[in-house]
Amino acid sequence: MISYYAKLGLLSIRQNPVLSALMVAAIATGIGACMTIVNIDYVMSGNPIPHRSSLLYHVQLDSWDPYEAAEEPNEPPDQVTYLDGTALLKAGKARRQVLSYRTGRVIQPDGDGQLPFQVSSRSTSADFFSMFDVPFLYGSAWDKAADDSAAYVVVLGREVNEQLFGGQDPVGRNVVMNGDTYRVTGVLDNWQPTPKFYDVSNQSFGEVEEVYFPLSVSIAEELSSSGNTNCWKPVPETTWQAFLNSECVWMQLWVELHGETERSDYLAYLDAYVESQKAIGRFPRPLNNRLYNVMEWMQNQEVVESDVKVLLGLAVLFLVVCLLNTIGLLLAKIMRRAGDIGLRRALGASRNAVFAQYIVEAGLIGIVGGVAGIGMTMLGLQGIRILYGEFDFIDRLVHLDWIMMSTAIILAIVSALAAALYPTWRACGIHPASQLKSL
Amino acid sequence: MEIGPIWRAMSRNKTSYLLIAMQIAVTMAIMVNAFSIIQERSRMMARPSGVDEDNIFYLSSIGFLPEFDGRSASEEDLDALRRFPGVANAIMTNTVPLQGGGWSQGLRTEPGEEIESIGVAVYFVDEHGIDTFDVNLTQGRNFAPTEIMMFDPDANGARWPDKIIITQAMAEALFPDSPNDAIGRTVYIEDDLPITIIGVLQRMQAAWKEWSGVERAMLVPMKRKQNSFRYVIRAEPGYRDELMPQIEKMLAEKNTGRIIRGMTTMTETRERSYLEDSAMIKLLVFIVGVLTAITGLGIVGLASFSVARRSKQIGVRRALGATRPAILRYFMLENFLISSVGVVGGALLAVGLNVWMVHAFDLTPIAWYVIPTAMLILWLVGQLAVFGPARRATLVSPAVATRAV
Structure with missing residues (x-):
């Protein structure tokens, strides 16, 4: 029919x-x-890191201007100062913590005929890769000792490795960037979280950085951020050290916490930290710290x-x-x-x-x-x-x-x-x- | 007029007509709001940047060797650039309007961190800045060569010079009561460092097109010692495209301790900066166009069915003495009535949708004339769409009536 x-x-x-x-x-x-x-x-x-998005928290501290919120109505700044970022990194109260910022470097290939070229880079600490579950094609991340001693080590993106070493395993070989020699510890496999959740302050859907090296090295090299730097308080001197000690926000801090208890404990720790800083004359605004997990942070930042x-x-x-x-x-x-x-x-x-x-x-x-x-x-x-x-x-x-x-x-x-x-x-x-x- | 009988005939077959009316209403709601967005975007895109967009291009020079000396390299480069045939003028600066990245600072009319400051985009220039950007200095004077401050972050000296040039919009924001005597007045940067305004520009936009203060900018007479910087070059009219590769080559060969990157024209910068807006406009025009076509064709289809179904009735009316124009008028009027219900509903829906979008997305409310315009357009589309089938109705011969009974 x-x-x-x-x-x-x-x-x-x-x-x-x-x-x-x-x-x-x-x-x-x-x-x-x-x-x-x-x-x-x-x-x-979409969720850029589905299996870990509820374990990763973006840290915001309200270190801003007493007379004006970083963003209306009463949002804390979306990045942290060097002082706070390094203090919290060192305290290590979360399971893992990663402080990072975006920079730019010029790679000088040693072969003839290859011209120097600029790459986007990220200065960070060893935990970055395990915390964000970054896949490796060759080798691995650098270790904590390299972070502590400011060793010149580098993790290359897959495309840069193609360009420099023809896609061969380069672990242990050297790469010259801005006149300094770095030892390669690993090469990333294809990796592109969408949106690029760990740093949405530049381009939420931009490419991940092409090379990675220790934060301790970039601080020693006095490398400023190629992303946003925001200051509410004048920096009294023009030296690098004065900038590091300033109230300018320019770094992203993420922590790993499992479960609600760890989250509230860490938030309490942040509040205590801010109180201790208030005692020495910083943090003029009322307590206003935030811990958002990945999807909450994407929402807060309105990446769509x-x-x-x-x-x-x-x-x-x-x-x-x-x-x-x-x-x-x-x-x-x-x-x-x-x-x-x-x-x-x-x-x-x-x-x-x-x-x-x-x-x-x-x-x-x-x-x-x-x-x-x-x-x-x-x-x-x-x-x-x-x-x-x-x-x-x-x-x-x-x-x-x-x-x-x-x-x-x-x-x-x-x-x-x-x-x-x-x-x-x-x-x-x-x-x-x-x-x-x-x- | 036959409105009464038409209305009664329609109410016997409500659903079909209601469907068309609803379709017209939703189409109108989309049309009105899309038009409102298009208007807003076009207005934004039409704002001039104030600089000579046709002839300016820029590039970055990135020094990477430790021994690279940014200061001497930039002096040599600028000298060579300004002599280069076809180059009108060139400067070293930090950014250009619409580029997306830049430096902003707050200025106050009184010293003290508790006084609210007004954000302003910073362009670091020398005495060639005004000529290179080709901006219009309406009051005051340009910087003299001796007033250009050489800034060295390692030397830890003064952080700001004592003179600036601001845009008219910045003058209006700083001195709302007397924007036209800004010259000679003192403002404060970084809470309490005094700076004197020596000139006012008619217009120069900031680097961020979506910033509410995009018209507020200032020229700061300073050359910063750094290893990476940007050159902005204004070509003589007509020379831009041939100059770009020549200059890239010249700079790359002059110094091997740096790389030249990001050679871009102002025209490209404008396109890139407003890419999302122009794409949005195209998408909306497309959506409204297709939608109107679909609604129009739907009306044609329904009217054809309705004419076919009522051919007997039409025959009877013709046999009883109705003229062809009377039959045409019947269908045109019928469509006008449906459209009217549709556009009135559409007006309400459009306003509702707009209220929600204004609330949710910070859009500007629709201008008053958009709704009547959309009503007229849809009435017209309806009449055009129904005209074909209605004309066919007039061709039904009176004999049809006799044959079928």
């Missing part, structure tokens, strides 16, 4: 090719527009562009318009055949039979529209890629994973059914008598 209905449905679609095409196109465009934006939003609001949220709202409405359009057309089409339906009912077809016939026809349109909608989604994502091509991270945002693919299929089926149900239901309600009269 179903195949017969399908045949009837196809016949009816063939009778009205333009209108049927319009209905299919409307569903397809609606789903395409909606899923394109849903996908972007999904990638942007508000443009995406606006577009998401409009895209959902867009789908609504497309569905209303299809419902209206299907309804008109079915009601036009009220006479046929009345006749069939008079000849003994049950309501269920009428329902089955028309849900098959409407469903056919819905399913074709849904499948075309997935194609439109891919087209839409390509369009976004072209539109935002200047951003190097756009490729990651337009990637359609299997979860989104299935969401698209489910959305297509639901939309198709939603569009088909009402007109079909109306068709079932047609009274045989009312129609036969007019024949």
Whole structure:
């Protein structure tokens, strides 16, 4: 029976090719527009480190200006000072703690013909790699002793290793950066948390740094941050030491804590630390320390562009318009055949039979529209890629994973059914008598 | 007029008409809000930066060898750049408008950290700054060569010079009561260091386009001793593109202790800076265009069905003496009534959506004329869409009525 209905449905679609095409196109465009934006939003609001995101906490201390919050209404600064960062790092009250900041270096390859080139770099401590679960292709992170002794060691990103050593294992070999020789301890495997949660103050979706070396080295080399540095209080002198002792915030501090008790204990410790600093005249504002885990911090920093949220709202409405359009057309089409339906009912077809016939026809349109909608989604994502091509991270945002693919299929089926149900239901309600009269 | 009968006929078949009206309403809500966003973005993108965007380009010089001497290298480079044929002028500075990264500082009209300060973007320049950026000095004077402070962080001397030039917008923010006599007045930087304003620029934007104080900037007469810096170069009109590779080569060969990076024109900087906004505009135009087309085609489809379904009625009316224009008018009027319900609902929906978006995303509220404009557009789209099917209705011959009964 179903195949017969399908045949009837196809016949009816063939009778009205333009209108049927319009209905299919409307569903397809609606789903395409909606899923394109849903996908972007999904990638942007994704969890960059799913298995550890609830264990990692971003530390904020309110060391700011007594007369003005770092950010209204009463947010503490989003980075920490050198004084506080190193004090908390040294205290080691959490399971693990990592202090880091972004810098830039120039690598001088020793081979002939290769020109010096600039790389983005991160100055950090050994725990960075284990805490953020960074994968290694060769070797490993440097050890704590290297941090303590400010040893010139470096971990290379995969691409830099390609460029310098042709992708061979370089562990133990030397790399010259800004005139200093560093020993390679490891090479990262492909690693790109999206968003780049550990430092969202620059580009939330930017590339991870290309090389990593100890914080103790960059402090000794007097390397300032290539990211944001914010000061509320004038630095009294222009020397590096004066800057280190200043109230400028420029470093990111993360700690690892397991469970609510450890979190509240650490928060209490932070409060006690700030109280002790108040005693020596720092921290003029009331206690206002924060510990956010990864996803809370992503939310607080609003890493998903508000443009995406606006577009998401409009895209959902867009789908609504497309569905209303299809419902209206299907309804008109079915009601036009009220006479046929009345006749069939008079000849003994049950309501269920009428329902089955028309849900098959409407469903056919819905399913074709849904499948075309997935194609439109891919087209839409390509369009976004072209539109935002200047951003190097756009490729990651337009990637359609299997979860989104299935969401698209489910959305297509639901939309198709939603569009088909009402007109079909109306068709079932047609009274045989009312129609036969007019024949 | 036939509004009464049309309305009664429509109420016998409410759902179809309601669906179209709803579709028009939602389309209108999207159209109005999209238009409002487009307007806001275009206004932002239309703001001039104040500098000569057509002819300026810039690049970074990054010294990496320990023995690299930034001070002497920059003096030699600037000398060579200014002599280079086709170069109008060049300076060493920290950033350019719209670039995205820069330095900001607070200025106060009274000393003391408890006084609220006004944020201002800092450009470090020498006496060639005004000419290189080609900004318009409306009051006061430029820096003299002797007033350029040589700053060396290791020497630990003075941190700021004693003279600055500010933009008109900064003058207005500092002295709201008398913005036009800023010249000669003293302001305070870093709480209590006095600085005298010697000039006012008509306009020069900061490096951050989304900053509310983007029009507030100041020129600081200072050459900082550092190993990495930026050169801003203004080419003679028409020479920019051929100069860029020549200058990159010249600088790279002059000194091997540094690398030259980030050669960029102001035109590219503007495009990149407003990329998200222009992409948003394109997306919204596309969405509204497709949506209007879908709604229009939906109206065509429904009207065609409705004409086909009522061909007998039309025949009867024609047989009873209705003229063709009367039939045309019937369908046009019917559509006008549906559209009216749609656009009135759409106006309410649009305002509701806008209130929510203003609240949630800090958008500007819609301008009053956007709603009537959108209403007119959708009325027009409806009339255009229904015209074809309605014309076909007029072709139904009176004989149809007799045949079928």
